[in-house]
Amino acid sequence: MxxxxxxxxxxxxxxxxxxxxxxxxxxxxxxxISKHIYGQFAEHLGRGIYDGFWVDKNLPVAKQDRIRLDIVAALRQIKIPNLRWPGGCFADEYHWRDGIGPRAQRPRMVNTNWGGVTEDNSFGTHEFLELSKLLGCEPYIAGNVGSGTVEEMSKWVEYLNSNSSSTVVQMRKQNGHPEPYKVTYWGVGNESWGCGGNMTPEFYADQFKRYASFAKDYPGTPLKKIASGPNADDYNWTEVCMKNIPTSMMWGLSMHYYTLPTGNWGKKGSATAFTEQEYFNTMVNCLKMEELVSKHSAIMDKYDPKKKVALVVDEWGVWTDPEPGTNPGFLFQQNSLRDALIAATTLNIFNNHSDRVKMAALAQTVNVLQALILTDKEKMLLTPTYHIFDMYKVHQDAKYxxxxxxxxxxxxxxxxxxxxxxxxxxxxxxxxxxxxxxxxxxxxxxxxxxxxxxxxxxxxxxxxxxxxxxxxxxxxxxxxxxxxxxxxxxxxxxxxxxxxxxxxxxxxxxx
CATH class of the missing domain: 2.60.40.1180 (Golgi alpha-mannosidase II)
Known part of the structure; x- marks a missing residue:
């Protein structure tokens, strides 16, 4: 009853x-209400990984290896269920073999998407999975479709999940992890309509099927493959993907939407100085998430009436102009009470659509965009948005x-x-x-x-x-x-x- x-x-x-x-x-x-709605996102961007999760060995804070433990403790407090990595746009220029093995021998690269800084690859696959273990969360890896190959992603899955005697598995064992990591959540590319390759939806749907076909299930680890879905209100992208990709091949379809205070990507608006009218306009844009989720869900219902495919909103949050005096490519912004209201409103929308929204990821966890945590050398603070996730953790895996x-x-x-x-x-x-x-x-x-x-x-x-x-x-x-x-x-x-x-x-x- x-x-x-x-x-x-x-x-x-x-x-x-x-x-x-x-x-x-x-x-x-x-x-x-799936706990995975309360997921987080950590990209190689600005001070999110380096000087965020992964710090200098001489920084006077508690660390395991170079993983900052006060951040780990704060995130365990709010029970983050998953962490998405390595991007974002960075994912489609990231080659996983560069981030394994002895750190001194790892090749360096230029992060062309975010600030043109040198990436030393000291934080790679093993470091990320150690972080996930410390956090007690599921790792969610975004594979490289834009500049990578089918073989590259296939071997990454094998490296992490197989317990065979293949060369790539022996490499994992030599790198210090004898047992498979059993990584379940895999994104097949990121923003393939934009920084991930500027593809058409028809072309991407074919690419997804190629990559997904060779990303194999290994014993005990059935993959949950997430297709690179639409940008905001690109309903045609959802239509094409749902029509052309068998629902049996994908666990989820992603969707990205950012709340811009001005609605203008050129001049987004300040994180800390705004009028009531500007606040009101921001909340109008925030509430558009209800329309987006509803309309994308309706398209998905046409092809998947039993709602087997999850809508995965794995990039969301408020995006303002960077703080004055900071590197604009690092996307560092302050976090006000307005951000908290945006977070709570968005989580309410996701909870209310939990029949289709099964996973999400706030952009981003530390020092980037609508962050949960900000750091300054050894100092750390919890933002208003962090406190919303602390308050809302009671809804994780509860009956809607x-x-x-x-x-x-x-x-x-x-x-x-x-x-x-x-x-x-x-x-x-x-x-x-x-x-x-x-x-x-x-x-x-x-x-x-x-x-x-x-x-x-x-x-x-x-x-x-x-x-x-x-x-x-x-x-x-x-x-x-x-x-x-x-x-x-x-x-x-x-x-x-x-x-x-x-x-x-x-x-x-x-x-």
Whole structure:
């Protein structure tokens, strides 16, 4: 028997700024929100790998080899489920054999995509898989289709997953790993419509079938092959791939979309200095993810009505202009409360489409774009976006609660968007988690909730907010934005009553 939860968001007579007349209905389902929606992305770009995960041996921080352990501990805290590597655009100029064996003998290359810096290949396949092991996450490797060969990717899979006596497997054993790594997730190219080769979808679909045919399953490791999917609203790319690639050959189809504050790739807008109108425009662009996921999913449904192929949004996040004074090719940007609202809103969208979205990756984990973590030599800070992933980890592998939401509007400049967005789940212990985002910069939302057929005796919560939407954590004030206990929720009879502050994210837990 299905259970129904009804939440009424009512006006608060005690709060002059409160919204009114919103409602939310939640319905229990058998669908699971995959933990892999909460994945991360680490490309050889700027200070993401080098001076991020992989540091100088003399840096005075705890390390295993050269892997920075305070970063590892922070990411284990939020239970990241997967890490995508080595790119990004870098993946299609990366040749894996350059990154194995004695480091002093590894060839150097120029990273032509990101800043023209010299790549010494000291962080390669074994280092990445050691990092994944320390993180307790699944490695997700993007293979080189753009400048690589079918043989090259085939041998990479064999090197990592086979336990035969072949020459390439013996090479792995000589390089210090006797047993197969058993890497399941493989991307077949990256952005093949652009930096990955400027291909047509028809040409790429044929290339995918070639590469995928020779990327073999080895005992105990069936591959989950992910096709290079569309750029944002290129629905024709999805149509061609779904039509031309048998669904039995691909586990997933990727999709990339970045929230640009201005909507303009030339001048994207500042990460830290913006008006309410600019904030509003950014959130309009963020909410476009709902349209993109819905329309791509509808195309996929035509060819895959049983939803066997995952939509993998393995690059998403806000992309602003780089911080002044930094290398523009390093894509280093600060991370404000606005970024947190973007992260929470996007994760709500993914949770609500978890029948098709089975995997995603925020771009990127450390020091690049909408990062979870920023570093400065031995210093490290957690960004507002990190705290959202900490708050939302309760939804990983929990049962999705279907949502019907009626939200008040948030109006700026004669245009409006829904002020509230939400996702909810029920974990294995029966606890219900409701994550609410209030995008309105000035008005709170009061919730008066009736929960039918759900027995609960207590509510607690967490909140992330700050005085200003432009507030950030800095190395001088690393904890200005952090999760705090949410105390404006209580049980009144059979009702849940809570007031959600302006420009905030709240997750409630009903026990």
């Amino acid at each position: 299905r259970r129904y939860l009804t939440l009424l968001l009512l006006g608060c007579s005690l709060c002059a700024l409160a919204q009114s007349d919103a409602s939310l209905t939640l319905t229990a389902t058998d669908r699971t 609660l279907d949502i019907k939401l009626k939200s008040p509007d948030y109006e700026v400049g004669g245009k409006s968007i829904p002020a509230v967005n939400v996702s909810a789940s029920q974990d294995a212990a029966g606890k219900v988690h409701i994550s609410l985002v209030n995008l309105n910069l000035t008005k709170a939302v009061t919730i008066s909730t009736v929960l039918k057929d759900i027995k609960w005796i207590a509510v607690k919560g967490q909140v992330l907010t700050s005085a200003n939407i432009t507030d950030v954590n800095t190395f001088q004030q690393p904890n200005k934005l952090q999760l705090r206990a949410f105390t404006n929720a209580k049980k009144e009879g059979d009702k849940l009553v809570a007031t959600i502050p302006a420009k905030s994210v709240v997750t409630l837990e009903l026990n």
